Amino acid sequence: RTSIASRYETVYRSTTAQEEAALNVATAQEADAALCPLQDASLGSLTVYVVPETSSVLPQGISVYVGKHRSALVRAGGSLVTLRARLRQLTQVMSFTASSIATALSDRMPDSQLSPDARRHLKSSLGTDTCPSPIPWPRGKPSGSADPKSHDVDWDIEDAVNRYVQPVLDKLSLVANFSVDSQILYYAVLGVTPRFDKETSSFILSAHSLPHVINPVEARLGSSAASLYPVLNFLLYVPERSHSPLYIQDKDGAPVSTNAFHSPRWGGIMVYNVEAPGSPQASLPLHVDVDMVRVMEVFLAQLRLLFGLSREELPPDFLLESPGNEGLADWELDRLLWAHTVENIATVSTTLTSLAQLLDKIGNIVIKDDVASEVYRAVASAQSAMAKLATGHLHSAFQASKEAVTSSERAFFDPSLLHLLYFPDDQKFAIYIPLFLPMAVPILLSLAKIVREARQRKKEPTKMD
Known part of the structure; x- marks a missing residue:
């Protein structure tokens, strides 16, 4: 059974003088370009700037502007409740969602529960x-x-x-x-x-x-x-x-x-x-x-x-900036890395579980030291990926998940295990029975004859001189 819990860490601060200057431009596109060098460039991070209700940087009728980097502009609104609702919607758009995680774990879910988007995307x-x-x-x-x-x-x-x-x-x-x-x-x-x-x-x-x-x-x-x-x-x-x-x-x-x-x-x-x-x-x-x-x-x-980079349904007051010639925004790349990291961890779990089941079925299998080392390395890398994923270190979590998949696949497809995988005990019987059965038949018949003769000798009365 697979379960995933999501946790968002929110840090509030006031804007710097440079950010204030970047926000005092004519359009949201110009503000997004000016704010990009001032932001935290780490993968998985998201910076939201709350602008006043009367700000002209957002077009008329637009409450949320999603840039092509890792930032967004949100109009303050009339109350904190309204602002909180907009921030929640924005997080669902720019970060991973339950549907994106379900897509990454599509191999563990019945097809009836998968959306068309989940069946469409290319697997890792x-x-x-x-x-x-x-x-x-x-x-x-x-x-x-x-x-x-x-x-x-x-x-x-x-x-x-x-x-x-x-x-x-x-x-x-x-x-x-x-x-x-x-x-x-x-x-x-x-x-x-x-x-x-x-x-x-x-x-x-x-x-x-x-x-x-x-x-x-x-x-x-x-x-x-x-x-x-x-x-x-x-x-x-x-x-x-x-x-x-x-x-x-x-x-x-x-x-x-x-x-x-x-x-x-x-x-x-x-x-x-x-x-x-x-x-x-x-x-x-x-x-x-x-x-x-x-x-x-x-x-x-x-x-x-x-x-798997399909766009989510957006409210009418949301404005999504086109990624331009690059094809995808920075925050879309983060979503892709989130999904692939989770998918890689699930793949490692499935591969190692299959390997354990294989070892249980084949009793005479011999595990070499290098295979055991790859298994230990895969488990350690998967645990490291989950720990880094929990702390929001997306890049290092993704790299650890790649190492985990590499080690698990090396262990599962090791040549020393493959010949046992394709040569189980039932095939041994199929090979050796045609060789030994022709010799066993006359031997068994001879043994049966010897047993019958021995029984007959026991039944005959002993002659006394």
Whole structure:
């Protein structure tokens, strides 16, 4: 059974002269940028500035402004009760919540109790190319699927990755190591036949047919087979002329604005329609320059969802600042680290419990000293992570949880244990019985004959001379 208790430590103080000067600006965005160098930069911390009711730094009708760093502005309000309610709502937005913890512990909860967001996010995993890590390592696979006879698709994927994707990956460097690959697939098959809509003169992909789209394309990617770690695929599909334009509909039959969909823990696909030639005599193939800004907006939004960075429902008087080119705010990174730390600790507990159950089942197993050392190290690191998590030291808690996962996985998958795991006692009987049974049958028959002869000799009367 798993239970988690949350505790918030609140410290009140008056603003400094520098903070007062930073708050005397025209907009909340300027105040957030000016306050950032003056704040506590430690992971997991949160600074809330209570501004007067008449302050003009917050827009009209806005009571709470959430910046893209680790600070927020709250209008004082009419009473302490109102202020306390706003602070409670703000904490739920910028810190971890019961739903985020439940998502991290989704492996220990029944599927019926999980929200769609909990099923969507990518699970933590060990290993990267450079060093062991308990954090997922997505490998982006943008790919265009077009008919080269009709479309000459040109996309500057390298510039798009450097401009839009790399800032997000740099921000997530604490969480994961990334490798981004790209490829172009020609003559890709959807696996389903789009339905033609006469009213709009377009082809439609309904929501119930979307799961059948992934398998045929995934078989040609080969990224999952080539990587030891979790892979996220982001595909750009350019439909062929015979099925163009192609649009995606949701469950209610309404068109999807982004013309894209995503699959939990797999990735996303975006359908990119190109304009038809102006005249039937137009020369083919038609040159197509992909709008990478529109494509990357969709892919980055899907990446956020797959990492569990969905936005909470906000009250109407809350204003949430966009993270900009970095893709996620500092406080969102903290929420991600909270969730991954809890998930790592739960993973260590599950792994060591499975190892203990394995040792109970196999009585003749021999535990080497290095395996025992890894188990002790995993337990010590997990205890350290929980202790640091309780005191709010998020970064050190996260690092300790990674070490705990690494040690527990090394102990469980030690080569000295694997051969016993795959060679239990029942397989020994299956191997040795065919060898010894042919020899045992004549031996047993001979013993039975000897026993019968001995009994017969005992029954015969003894002759007396």
